[in-house]
Amino acid sequence: MDDCDLKKLVVSPGTLEPPFQPKITQYKLTVGVEALKATVNAMPSGNGASYQILGAAGSKSVPLKEGVNKIIIEVAAEDGTLKQYIVEATKLTASTPLLSGLKIAENLPLDPAFSMSVYEYTCTAPIHMTSVIAQPTVPDNNMAVIVNGSDVSNPVQLLMGNTKVEVNVTSANGTQSQIYRIIVVHARFPWSIxxxxxxxxxxxxxxxxxxxxxxxxxxxxxxxxxxxxxxxxxxxxxxxxxxxxxxxxxxxxxxxxxxxxxxxxxxxxxxxxxxxxxxxxxxxxxxxxxxxxxCSFRPPAELDAKDVTGTSWYQTEFGLTPKLKHAIKHSVEARNWEKNLRDQVHGDNAAMLSSDAENFIKTYRAMVSKSGTFCDVP
Structure with a gap:
């Protein structure tokens, strides 16, 4: 009984920004210089609810003047609860060069989301994509648009890294222009080139x-x-x-x-x-x-080790064969200085080696104490 939402709201000419949702009450749209009025087509969601356009004297159309026109749609629920949806319709002058929409045909999302007063955007293209097509929308059919200096229908070839896409829109009377710039970032190849x-x-x-x-x-x-x-x-x-x-x-x-x-x-x-x-x-x-x-040689997403170790090139470079390619010889030889050292410290006798170590520590401590300092040797 107190449902005062709209389930449909269309204002023509133009496109609502953001797209209509019942819980969103503030919208904007842009129309060209030739638009004389805006027509509202709305539908309440509640039974028994109704709506009116404030200041329109019962009409569904509102006359437009140059600049910002505020259109207020007031919804009344069956129990009298009121709710207002506000649309700011901007009517451009003949010398205003602005787009009413901009997207990439390949459905690459723009960052930030398009707004007619924002002129710089970025988006990311996958590695397999070789070109993109910009799709600008103008509020006035008398406006001219080119992309990178050519027709808007021509694809823009992507570079290895960043590709600059410049959308140049000219006002209806041809006196002013504005550039919207999209930097398309090509995803980096994960393999060496x-x-x-x-x-x-x-x-x-x-x-x-x-x-x-x-x-x-x-x-x-x-x-x-x-x-x-x-x-x-x-x-x-x-x-x-x-x-x-x-x-x-x-x-x-x-x-x-x-x-x-x-x-x-x-x-x-x-x-x-x-x-x-x-x-x-x-x-x-x-x-x-x-x-x-x-490419038929592209490795699978989940690589089996045998797919690598079983290849001819792996076997040639790293594989084990019955016969070694190069003969390997090892020899062990005790050098003279090693022999002399072992003879001086009683060879391999562990008890004697331990005793010698204790004697060396005592000698070291005695020498350090004579010099006036003492280091605690474990």
Missing amino acids: TFAHPSDAAEFECPIILKAFYQPVSIKGSDHKHIFSESVVKFLTRKTMCDPIDETPFAQDWYVPEYELDRRMMDATIYCCFKYRGCPNAMALSELGTHIQQ
């Missing part, structure tokens, strides 16, 4: 750990660009805050992401990570994630 050509290894390996760059960065202002993997150089310099090559103190905002280097590295030829298990394939680094998914 081996370049097929020595020249690629020299160009694309971190000089500190001698492994393929992951999220390469250069030291700002360094001569000939001192480039490292980001996590490696940050850990190495966490206390010194100096360039590890020439010890120059870091400037503010001292590292610069090397996206172009990462892009070139994706074209380098590498061997399959499971070459040691017999995979003969070589490919571009950009194809490695897809190849690994279907």
Whole structure:
């Protein structure tokens, strides 16, 4: 009887943020300059309950002016209990360049969750993913949107480490623009990467750990660009805050992401990570994630020891064979100084050795006492 919740709330045009839930009473939405009114479609959950839009004189529509418009939906339960749901509808001007929604087509969650007034985001892509497609939503069809300088439908190829996805939205009248930036972090390969050509290894390996760059960065202002993997150089310099090559103190905002280097590295030829298990394939680094998914030499999730010890390469390198590859000879010989020492301390007679030890301790104590100090020798 006192149920004053809504079980449905739709306001058009626009999309509620956050999505409607009966217990949430505060919402926002954004509409373009061409929107003249907002129409409310609601349904109370309680029998006998009703609702009205305050100030709308019984209408289900509210006229919109530029800026923020507050729409108050008041629900009355059968027993008279009241509850209000408030929607702040922002009508953009023709010169306002904002998105009303943004997501990645591959359902990678953005961090933080999208908000029209937040312009920087990150998300993480699995190792087998080679590209992503950004899906921006505009509140006004007269707004123009491009992604990384091209059509929004074009996929963005992922790099080895971080990939920058820039969504540029232009206002309805074409006078203003705003960039929303997503940094897509490609999950790191858990296996070592081996370049097929020595020249690629020299160009694309971190000089500190001698492994393929992951999220390469250069030291700002360094001569000939001192480039490292980001996590490696940050850990190495966490206390010194100096360039590890020439010890120059870091400037503010001292590292610069090397996206172009990462892009070139994706074209380098590498061997399959499971070459040691017999995979003969070589490919571009950009194809490695897809190849690994279907590589027949990939080890199972739960590895049986026999899968390793039974292979020909293991038997060749470590296996036991009836005939040893190399003859091994051992000999035991007592050297002259050892013989003399044993003769001086009565050979192997344990009682005599113990007696000699006690005498040596007494002699030592006597010598120490004469020098004026005494050390308690057990």
